[in-house]
Amino acid sequence: MRVAVVGVTGMVGEVMRKVLTERNFPISEFIPVASERSVGKEIAFNGHKYTIVGLETAVALRPDIAIFSAGGGTALEWAPKFAAVGTTVIDNSSAWRMDPSKKLVVPEINASSLTTDDKIIANPNCSTIQMVMALAPLHEKYKIKRIVVSTYQSVSGTGVKAVQQLENETNGKKGEMAYPYPINRNALPHCDVFQENGYTKEEMKLVKETQKILEDDSIKVTATAVRIPTAGGHSESVNVEFENDFELSEVRKLLSETDGVVVQDNPDVNLYPMPIYAHDKDDVFVGRLRRDESQPNTLNMWIVSDNLRKGAATNAVQIAEYLVANKLVQAQLVS
């Protein structure tokens, strides 16, 4: 497969290269794509050096698959141009996620909806992916009525500038601010921009994307997204009310049997998920499973995952793997 990674020099782009190599994705030609300021520079992939190209050049090379992590503006403008030359685009930005004609895919949940007609496929937001990974099997069995979620999100979700701000503050250095306030030893209830309704874009993604992926607009979701000074992954406290009652042992068994989910749940030995141990892994870790004793049919849980891997790069590569395995993408003949 001729595979382009658009936004190859960014944090997700770097993880994308690592995951493609780790998973031995079948690449006959690797096309690193970035903004004009990076064109011509060299980048390493799979033990070889490649020269970064610009978007025009990349389209002309007609990749079979283009995995984007280059922001919404670039995705809106360029994904259709790649699709027009036969490329299948998997986009990490929010640009196409809520477009009714585009699929929003977590492979373990809804990859089976994909067809050869899907030339632009949206990768969900990191905090949505880890939550629906844990909730999808429970929704199928007990039918979700309402979700109350609070997230505790790593600075890596904001990008290099935020990681650098935390590092500077930790070392007592001055530097460029990614956030309006210090992040070290702090918690900012502010992920992405505020909307008219008082929620942030990040919080509304958890609402809308969850309903789209689980194909159930009746699911009520309310979210509070918080930025905290961790580096390894996002954590989420989830309170979920079901239409039907459940047995905790059944919930634990169901989650343990779900591909991509690992249950870490034994307070007797202080076993619960933590970002420091989820870092650089692809699983979604679930723990602190306990009945909400304040109302019936309701469960509390704690969900942790590496936001740059399953939350972004790995999920996108898994979509690409599904496309290839199910012959939904064929290697194009190019002259």
Ligand code: 2RA
């Ligand atoms: C964040 N989910 O964590 C957003 C974008 N990666 O900032």
